Amino acid sequence: MLDTNEAYTTEDGRRIGEVVMEMKNITLRFGGVVAIKDISFDIREGEIRAIIGPNGAGKSSMLNVISGFYNPQQGEVWYKGKKRPQMKPYQVARQGIARTFQNIALFEGMTVLDNVMTGRFRQMNTSLWAQAIWKGPAEREEVANREAVEKIIDFLEIQHIRKTPVGRLPYGLKKRVELARALAAEPSILLLDEPMAGMNVEEKEDMSRFILDLNDEFGSTIALIEHDMGVVMDLSDRVVVMDYGKKIGDGTPDEVRKNQAVIDAYLGVAHD
Amino acid sequence: MAQSSEAAEGLASFPALLDRNVRDYGSRPAYREKEYGIWQCWTWAEAADEIEAVALGLLDLGVNEGDFIAIAGRNRPYFYWAMVAAQSVGAIPVPVYQDSAAEEMAYVMDHCGARFAIVEDQEQVDKIIDIQDSLTEFEHMIYVDPRGLRKYDHGKLHQFSKMQEEGRAAREKYASELEARRSKLTYNSTCVMLYTSGTTGKPKGVVLSNRNIIEASKSSSEFDNLRQTEEVLAYLPMAWVGDFIFSIGQAYWCAFCVNCPESADTMQTDLREIGPTYYFAPPRVFETQLTNVMIRMEDASAFKKKLFDHFMEHARKVGPDILDGKPVGGWDKFWYGVGQRCIYGPLKDTLGFSRVRVGYTAGEAIGPEIFEFYRSLGINLKQLYGQTEASVFITLQPDGEVRNDTVGVAAPGVELRIADSGEVFYRSPGTFEEYYKNPESTASTKDPEGWVATGDAGFFDETTGHLKIIDRAKDVGKMADGALFAPKYVENKLKFYPNILEAVVFGNDREECTAFINIDMSAVGNWAERNNIGYASYQELAGHPRILDTIKGHVEEVNRSLAEDPMLAHCQVHRFLVLHKELDADDGEMTRTRKVRRNVISDKFDDLLAALYDGSEEIFTTTEVTYEDGRKGAISATLKIIDADVVKTETQKVAAE
Numbered sequence: 036m037l038d039t040n041e042a043y044t045t046e047d048g049r050r051i052g053e054v055v056m057e058m059k060n061i062t063l064r065f066g067g068v069v070a071i072k073d074i075s076f077d078i079r080e081g082e083i084r085a086i087i088g089p090n091g092a093g094k095s096s097m098l099n100v101i102s103g104f105y106n107p108q109q110g111e112v113w114y115k116g117k118k119r120p121q122m123k124p125y126q127v128a129r130q131g132i133a134r135t136f137q138n139i140a141l142f143e144g145m146t147v148l149d150n151v152m153t154g155r156f157r158q159m160n161t162s163l164w165a166q167a168i169w170k171g172p173a174e175r176e177e178v179a180n181r182e183a184v185e186k187i188i189d190f191l192e193i194q195h196i197r198k199t200p201v202g203r204l205p206y207g208l209k210k211r212v213e214l215a216r217a218l219a220a221e222p223s224i225l226l227l228d229e230p231m232a233g234m235n236v237e238e239k240e241d242m243s244r245f246i247l248d249l250n251d252e253f254g255s256t257i258a259l260i261e262h263d264m265g266v267v268m269d270l271s272d273r274v275v276v277m278d279y280g281k282k283i284g285d286g287t288p289d290e291v292r293k294n295q296a297v298i299d300a301y302l303g304v305a306h307d
Numbered sequence: 308m309a310q311s312s313e314a315a316e317g318l319a320s321f322p323a324l325l326d327r328n329v330r331d332y333g334s335r336p337a338y339r340e341k342e343y344g345i346w347q348c349w350t351w352a353e354a355a356d357e358i359e360a361v362a363l364g365l366l367d368l369g370v371n372e373g374d375f376i377a378i379a380g381r382n383r384p385y386f387y388w389a390m391v392a393a394q395s396v397g398a399i400p401v402p403v404y405q406d407s408a409a410e411e412m413a414y415v416m417d418h419c420g421a422r423f424a425i426v427e428d429q430e431q432v433d434k435i436i437d438i439q440d441s442l443t444e445f446e447h448m449i450y451v452d453p454r455g456l457r458k459y460d461h462g463k464l465h466q467f468s469k470m471q472e473e474g475r476a477a478r479e480k481y482a483s484e485l486e487a488r489r490s491k492l493t494y495n496s497t498c499v500m501l502y503t504s505g506t507t508g509k510p511k512g513v514v515l516s517n518r519n520i521i522e523a524s525k526s527s528s529e530f531d532n533l534r535q536t537e538e539v540l541a542y543l544p545m546a547w548v549g550d551f552i553f554s555i556g557q558a559y560w561c562a563f564c565v566n567c568p569e570s571a572d573t574m575q576t577d578l579r580e581i582g583p584t585y586y587f588a589p590p591r592v593f594e595t596q597l598t599n600v601m602i603r604m605e606d607a608s609a610f611k612k613k614l615f616d617h618f619m620e621h622a623r624k625v626g627p628d629i630l631d632g633k634p635v636g637g638w639d640k641f642w643y644g645v646g647q648r649c650i651y652g653p654l655k656d657t658l659g660f661s662r663v664r665v666g667y668t669a670g671e672a673i674g675p676e677i678f679e680f681y682r683s684l685g686i687n688l689k690q691l692y693g694q695t696e697a698s699v700f701i702t703l704q705p706d707g708e709v710r711n712d713t714v715g716v717a718a719p720g721v722e723l724r725i726a727d728s729g730e731v732f733y734r735s736p737g738t739f740e741e742y743y744k745n746p747e748s749t750a751s752t753k754d755p756e757g758w759v760a761t762g763d764a765g766f767f768d769e770t771t772g773h774l775k776i777i778d779r780a781k782d783v784g785k786m787a788d789g790a791l792f793a794p795k796y797v798e799n800k801l802k803f804y805p806n807i808l809e810a811v812v813f814g815n816d817r818e819e820c821t822a823f824i825n826i827d828m829s830a831v832g833n834w835a836e837r838n839n840i841g842y843a844s845y846q847e848l849a850g851h852p853r854i855l856d857t858i859k860g861h862v863e864e865v866n867r868s869l870a871e872d873p874m875l876a877h878c879q880v881h882r883f884l885v886l887h888k889e890l891d892a893d894d895g896e897m898t899r900t901r902k903v904r905r906n907v908i909s910d911k912f913d914d915l916l917a918a919l920y921d922g923s924e925e926i927f928t929t930t931e932v933t934y935e936d937g938r939k940g941a942i943s944a945t946l947k948i949i950d951a952d953v954v955k956t957e958t959q960k961v962a963a964e
Contacts, residue, residue, distance in 0.1 A: 047458055048457075048458050181344075182343065185343035185344045185345075186343060188343075188344070189342070189343055190454075192570070194344070194569050194570050194572070194573050195570060195572035195573045195576070197344065244455075247455075248454060248455055251455065251457065251458070252454065252455075252457070
């Protein structure tokens with residue numbers, strides 16, 4: 036079923052659509068270091084796609100290629116059926132790809148609300164002049180954006196810290212605020228770089244629930260990198276496994292779990 | 308006052324009161340809820356429309372007269388509407404604690420045989436699905452928040468707003484039926500069934516009629532001169548009789564506005580935004596707020612701290628007298644005025660009490676120091692004494708006659724009597740009808756003449772005529788030498804310290820008193836942070852030697868203060884330990900209204916209790932804990948047992964000789 040390019044419905048009733056993003060033979064080099072070697076995979080609409088692998092496998096580099104932060108030396112990125120030319124990260128963001136960072140990148144001195152509002156940048160169209168005068172179109176636009184942001188705040192249950200400066204928040208909440216900001220952009224693909232790194236079990240459970248609810252309620256397409264195998268296997272529809280910049284497995288969590296190359300990469304093998 | 312059998316102006320039920328409110332105050336706000344960062348408002352007319360839609364929807368689902376409808380959720384307008392809608396169709400609302408574990412909920416729903424449940428979200432839906440098989444009569448469930456529920460089987464599961472839509476669509480079909488059912492409601496119809504918190508044994512279903520609730524609401528509203536312009540914040544558990552009386556009983560009688568907070572975590576901000584004029588809270592809430600104020604003052608600069616201490620001392624001296632309108636010297640008045648400007652006013656604003664005209668605390672005895680703190684700020688905080696069986700009100704403190712050691716005079720319409728055993732009895736129009744399916748308990752609590760045993764021991768203060776409650780009759784005991792043992796009194800003294808969240812004092816039939824103590828994580832954690840003490844968990848913090856020293860200091864201070872009171876000098880705490888876990892309702896150690904269950908605690912921690920009395924210096928223990936989702940785990944710890952200095956008193960010497 037997964038080999039066909041057609042939309043289907045999962046057992047639990049979610050609709051998985053057609054391929055929205057396709058990575059074709061991506062190779063990324065930093066000088067002599069080959070971070071990603073000839074990797075191809077795709078992301079379908081409405082699915083949760085995980086990228087896993089041991090430390091230094093090239094997962095974050097892969098995410099950076101998707102978000103336009105790195106431009107690969109070889110290979111093509113196809114997005115919504117079109118080949119994507121070389122782009123700056125902000126141009127990629129405008130296309131509807133939002134992300135969170137492994138080591139949180141929020142405006143520490145600003146409140147949660149203001150941080151999430153910055154995520155609405157793509158939806159703000161009034162000119163600098165109009166915003167300076169504020170009354171009229173800029174005000175209407177801000178009200179509309181605030182409404183959208185408040186819905187996200189409600190969804191992620193961060194009402195109680197709405198007016199708190201981000202710098203004062205604990206790590207787990209900062210991660211949630213970062214997710215809120217990414218969501219505020221109403222992305223067609225949401226990239227999460229280790230959303231659960233450094234969290235305790237309870238925070239991980241909360242975050243997993245938010246990711247599942249997001250996917251379920253809004254049909255968001257999510258690509259995530261994660262270390263915690265338990266979380267990955269529970270959450271994702273399909274998993275790409277990387278090791279030393281190469282793809283060593285791709286498929287449903289069950290398929291990946293049985294894959295000998297994956298087991299070797301994770302558990303290690305004795306050299307003969 | 309004799310029991311009135313006739314309702315005034317035909318206002319014999321809440322649907323009837325709703326009609327009156329729509330007629331007289333239709334465009335005034337009835338409900339507000341903060342959602343998406345804004346206070347959303349419903350007028351009485353709009354609320355009535357919503358309630359009608361719910362009622363029609365319930366008819367459409369096949370609710371019969373006399374059915375029980377369980378309601379589980381935090382304070383939101385939808386649930387208040389659901390209660391009145393249930394009454395409109397002749398059903399009986401049964402609010403349930405939304406944080407209760409699945410078994411507790413199963414017990415209540417099975418006991419009343421609920422056919423329907425109206426719940427908040429996925430969490431509650433999951434809980435009921437888990438217990439559904441054991442409930443023979445249960446049929447339909449209605450939820451408010453659809454999040455995460457899209458994939459559930461919707462055969463017998465309905466979304467609140469969709470049910471309302473269907474109700475509106477079927478208006479023509481059911482309108483006459485609804486009208487017929489509403490007109491059948493009388494003063495004798497059951498208004499609500501509330502389960503007691505159950506400090507001892509299984510919860511009991513208290514059946515309250517329209518007469519009970521409306522009479523109690525009416526007389527208490529008149530007592531405090533409540534008007535339609537009052538603002539209240541509804542944040543107490545909906546399953547508690549207090550919330551029912553304030554947010555439905557008095558709110559409908561006076562037609563004032565009920566404000567629902569955005570979430571439990573935003574309560575403090577929402578309180579400040581609303582600035583209620585009428586406020587009600589159990590002592591625990593006041594304790595927590597005081598602790599927060601004290602923590603923040605610890606963090607303030609030395610100058611501010613000094614200013615605060617100076618003015619608070621002045622407030623303690625003259626504040627309560629000024630509030631009661633007693634004569635106070637001009638100079639003192641002047642300085643109080645200055646304090647009002649610099650300290651009291653801003654502090655009240657931060658606490659959200661700027662506009663409070665009438666404030667009540669009840670449910671448990673409040674520590675006198677805590678009570679004085681709020682009164683000295685000029686907040687008209689009063690005590691009332693009540694219980695579910697009385698539709699809350701038994702006694703109330705009138706304005707100007709507030710004292711921290713009494714609970715006031717009999718509420719309007721209430722007769723009081725003290726039995727020879729010291730137990731307080733009352734009779735009132737608010738007295739409950741019966742315990743549901745439990746005639747034995749009904750008979751043993753309420754005699755044929757309508758007198759109800761409160762289970763609390765008390766006496767009338769001779770000078771003022773106010774009622775004084777000593778303790779729960781069951782808790783008051785005798786020590787081995789025959790002296791009076793009143794644990795709650797000592798516990799409240801201990802709990803005054805911000806570092807101490809909860810204390811359980813033992814001493815019944817013993818030579819000396821001992822205590823279990825729970826530290827307050829927020830206060831102690833803050834202190835640890837300021838003193839560079841690292842800790843990874845509650846348990847580690849609770850066992851830290853410096854913290855044990857601090858607590859020891861508190862216990863010894865309490866002992867000194869107890870020694871000054873000849874009646875209670877022998878209740879000084881000789882030995883104590885700091886528990887390795889917080890007492891929790893999920894583990895059955897407290898009721899859902901956060902009262903300690905003494906018997907459960909002394910059984911569960913019998914090894915610790917034994918160690919307190921056998922002279923050992925430390926003890927290793929393992930305790931089972933229940934997580935919020937019902938899973939169980941165990942924690943183990945080695946606890947130090949600490950000897951506190953006690954003050955030698957005359958009586959003790961006599962006893963020793």
